[in-house]
Amino acid sequence: MNRKYQARIYVTLRPSVLDPAGTAVQSGLSHMGYENVEQVRIGKYVELMLTADDEKSAKEQLDKICDQLLANPVIENYRFDLVEVATMVGAN
């Protein structure tokens, strides 16, 4: 437990799921004159810091965290980027 990672998680609706919020944004943009904007989809973006033994462990934990709490696997997909930001020397 001596490596610190920054995770950036993107949760999006599955392509087959309707996105009323995205449709509303697109309609709003169209009224504002942006008729050149299409296919607006709204998702969630989550940043967090995670302490783990190694990258593999960090990825496994993030998969569980996304499946259990951040995303609804029935209607949403997720993906994440992981960046190691620090190694705590001497810590355990």
Next chain:
Amino acid sequence: MNRKYQARIYVTLRPSVLDPAGTAVQSGLSHMGYENVEQVRIGKYVELMLTADDEKSAKEQLDKICDQLLANPVIENYRFDLVEVATMVGAN
């Protein structure tokens, strides 16, 4: 107006702004046993397709769209990635 871009927009709360939703997620994760997770911040992720003359024009329009509709500049920051996905030959 003959180039098509995919934009991925990330809207985040400014660092000085409290994020109760992020705190709730962190607390939930802690109760689920993930005590190694910190600094959870929740933002919005928006994907859209934009037709524009060139990349400069697409970026200018996205800046306006974010400032006017997608982000609240008082409490939120935004950034975006832009990828050209198609050039419509012969269209105008």
